[in-house]
Amino acid sequence: MSTRPSPIEIVVVGAGMAAQRFVTRLLASASARVRVTVIGDENRPPYDRTRLRELFLGAAAGDLQLPCPAFEDDRVTVILDDRVLRIDRRARSVRTRSRRVYSYDVLVLATGAYSARVAVEGAALPGCFSYRTIADVKDLRRFVRARSDGLGRSLRGVVVGGGPLGLEAAGALQTMGIAATVVQYAERLMDAQLDVTAGSIVKRHLQARGIAVRTATRVTRIDPDESGAVTAIEFQDGSFQRVDVVVFTVGMRARDELARNADIEVDPRGGVVIDEGCRTSDAAVLAIGDVACFEGRRAGRTGAAYDMAEVAAERLLGGTRSFTGSDESAAATVAGVEVASFGDALTRTPDAVDVLYADPVAGVYRKLVLAEDAHTLLGGILVGDASAYGALRTLVGARLEDDPASYVLPVRG
Ligand SMILES: Cc1cc2nc3c(=O)[nH]c(=O)nc-3n(C[C@H](O)[C@H](O)[C@H](O)COP(=O)(O)OP(=O)(O)OC[C@H]3O[C@@H](n4cnc5c(N)ncnc54)[C@H](O)[C@@H]3O)c2cc1C
Known part of the structure; x- marks a missing residue:
């Protein structure tokens, strides 16, 4: 890089979690001859999306902000509340x-994902919300205040989607x-992370907390009242x-x-296709975070977004680090229940034993999921007490x- 006469112009699209990590890593090298322009369409600097629920517990939006000292660096320009609409690859x-218009030598796509909604009539009515951004939470809270004042009673809510985010939203x-119901299309809650028994135990936890759960249920329509706002939700059966607020947590769609x-390769199931150096089909364009698709998979997790951000930055600094894929292990407290799943949690490996x-x-x-030898750990699920997660995960x-x-039986004492 030092042989280049002028700094490399890098434009980063998106000012979210991956962008923050990318710029931080890149600018950590004092000698990096770069000029970085970060363009984000939210009206605030990068924040920790995984802490969004704290806004319901009294945190202020500013509390979620990620430290961005690199954004103060002379080599960095940050533009917020503006959206990139078009890439001109020929003009770079x-x-x-x-x-x-911003010119680049290297373009980094860090545009994240949209929170998807089910494609049914009424899904865009007032009272229907996504759960992805600080603005989503602010809009939801504003609506709830106004609607419960208007109706003079407490509200009823439905969360469509019974994954971890859905349970968090409930x-x-x-x-x-708000009296909450989780509506899940699959046969069990958190079907990507949990098996049948674990899913039913989580369901019991939720019900004990007063959250209703409907599994194997498909939403077919959402109805408005005379004011135009949500008043009922209909199911396939x-x-x-009756419902006043609907929150969709049915997955994410890459903002690709x-x-x-711009005719950059995109996976048929969504996401900008990247190689192990986070390069897209155009060598001058990198993609990192939720928007990227590596070996046919989109990670949708911070760990992967941060790994990609560091790989992309280190490659630009002349390094050779590679992205090797994401670990889908996760531990969280969802609606008051400790839940963890790691490795081959759903026992997909042939001849594995539980x-x-x-x-x-x-x-x-x-x-615990063990290989055929009944001793090699492949993965596992923990519900109710996930304290062993950290130790077990490293043993996969x-x-x-x-x-x-001895790892699963209760300690007698
Ligand atoms: C409620 C919630 C809880 C979560 N909890 C966890 C968790 O516990 N563990 C975990 O690992 N992951 C969790 N995640 C996922 C995690 O937040 C994401 O993996 C992470 O934010 C990905 O970072 P990103 O930079 O790719 O996307 P984002 O953080 O979404 O940033 C992308 C940014 O780009 C902006 N943008 C998009 N298009 C444009 C454009 N054309 N021009 C300008 N700006 C644009 C977007 O508005 C956004 O600000 C959670 C997500 C949510 C929503």
Whole structure:
């Protein structure tokens, strides 16, 4: 890089979590001869999206802000509240909503993802919300205040989507005094992370907290009242439920439209295709974070977004670090329940065996998935008490020294 006569012009589209990590890593090198322009369409600097629920517990939006000392560096220009609308690959420039044009040597797409909604009539009515941004939460809270004042009663809410975010959203509705129901299309809650027993134990936890759960249920329509706001939700079995607020948590869709429109390769299932150096089909364009698709998979997790950000920055600094894929392990407290799943949690490996302990009454479930030799740990699920998650996760791929049952059975004492 030092042989170049002038600094490399880098334009980063998106000012979210991946962009923050990318710029921080790049600018950590005092000698990096770069000029970086970050363009974000939210009206605030990068913040920690994974802490969004704290806004329901009294945190202010500013509390979620990520430290961005690198944004103060002379080599960095940050433009917020503007959106890149178009990439001109031949001219190597981008154009924004405010008609500004920025030239680049290297373009970094860090545009994240949209929170998806089910495609049914009424999904865009007042009272229907996504759960992705600080603005989403502010809009939801404003609506809830106005609607409960207008109706003179507490509200009823439905969360469509029973994954981790859905359960988090249901807990958030409850903190606002809203009677919440989680509606899940799959047969069980958190079907990507949990098996049947774990899913039913989490369901019992939620019900014990006063959150209703409907699994194997498909939403077919959302109905407005005379004011135009949501008043009922209809299901495939012909039943319906009165509702004042609907929150969609049915997955994410990569914000890959800029790449699509510029003929940069996009995976058929969404996401900008990248190689192990985070390069797209255009060598001058990198993609990192939720917008990127590596080996047919989109990660949708901070760990992967940060890894990609560091790989992209280090490559630009002349390094050779590679992105090797994301670890889908996760541990969280969802609606008051500790839940963790790691490795081959759903026992997909041929001839794998499960060692498990379940106490549905106490709400505890521990499962280890072992290879055919009954000793090599492949993955596991913990519900009710996830304290062993950190230790077990690091043992994935290793042979357990002790009797595997000793890891799941309750300690008698
Ligand atoms: C409620 C919630 C909880 C979560 N919890 C967890 C968790 O516990 N663990 C975990 O690992 N992950 C979690 N995630 C996922 C995690 O937040 C994402 O993986 C992470 O934010 C990805 O970072 P990113 O920079 O790719 O996307 P983002 O952080 O979404 O940043 C992308 C930014 O680009 C902007 N943008 C998009 N298009 C343009 C454009 N054309 N011009 C300008 N700006 C644009 C967007 O507005 C956004 O600000 C959670 C997500 C949510 C929503």
